[in-house]
Amino acid sequence: MYKHLFFDLDHTLWDFDRNSAESIAEIYDTHRLADRGVPSAEAFSEAFIRINRKLWADYDRNLVAHEYIREHRFPLVLGALGINDTAGCAELNTDYLRLLPRKAHLTNSAREILEHLHGRYRMHIITNGFAEIQAVKMASADIAHYFELVVTTQSADAKKPDPRIFEYALQASGATVPESLMLGDNYEADIQGAKAVGLDTVFYNPNNEQVAEPATYTIQHWQELKAIL
Structure with a gap:
């Protein structure tokens, strides 16, 4: 899908x-x-x-x-x-x-799930962080090679939850809405922002935050993603 x-x-x-x-x-x-x-x-x-x-x-x-x-x-x-x-x-x-x-620490099982998904899906980053800082983070954690595209506030001239950053990411990656999935921990920026352009979403919610409208999928641990993808 x-x-x-x-x-x-x-x-x-x-x-x-x-x-x-x-x-x-x-x-x-x-x-x-x-x-x-x-x-x-x-x-x-x-x-x-x-x-x-x-x-x-x-x-x-x-x-x-x-x-x-x-x-x-x-x-x-x-x-x-x-x-x-x-x-x-x-x-x-x-x-x-x-x-x-x-610093190189990743969230629990993040590296394992990236390795599991690598080669099966085309993967990208959408971040409100700044390009030079985020590039160093990804290099330090040795995860840059998993991703084809890194979209930042600077490159898109917009930041989450603004729909324009998601539209930019879709266009730059050559992706369409039905074949794309947004995964993030910030309900307002990542989930509501992505839903505004019609994207399906995975709410990474390790602290079991209560929200008004659920994402397409909600997980508390990355291993749960294997049942979805």
Whole structure:
């Protein structure tokens, strides 16, 4: 039934939270944040992941610009931990962007399912991340060879859930709607966005998030995809 599979990258295949936590722990030590009153690397990581996820959700909804995220996330994290001195936050962000994309952890069984699907389907990425960062992530995790096309916000001049990014991906890959399937973890950006152009969808939902309208398929673990594809 399907010939083309379109995957989201962050949180779907590439384990953003684990990779981010490792990067944040290194920054915590390198920048001696304990001396500035940050109680632990774990507390720093938890606050960062929570705030960064909220900022990216706002970005998806066109509430903030990408530059706003880079400028404000570390001051917001320190503020959430009761630290008002935000000196050096630009250096924290620079180090984070250097460390993060070089991490290689994938979500549970993601590599196994990609290997299972490779050669059976034409596979592509649709991501709201930026091309240079996403390319390093995919190379670090050794998954770039699975995918024919990587569609980014820059290449499509649109970001999920805007239908234009999905339309661009279909056109650039030579795929049609009936033969294509979108797979992602973000219900609003990946699932609702893809449904708006008529695509069937797989909601990768390891945390059993409750949603109003179900995707075509919902899975909590990648091994469940074998019953669909």
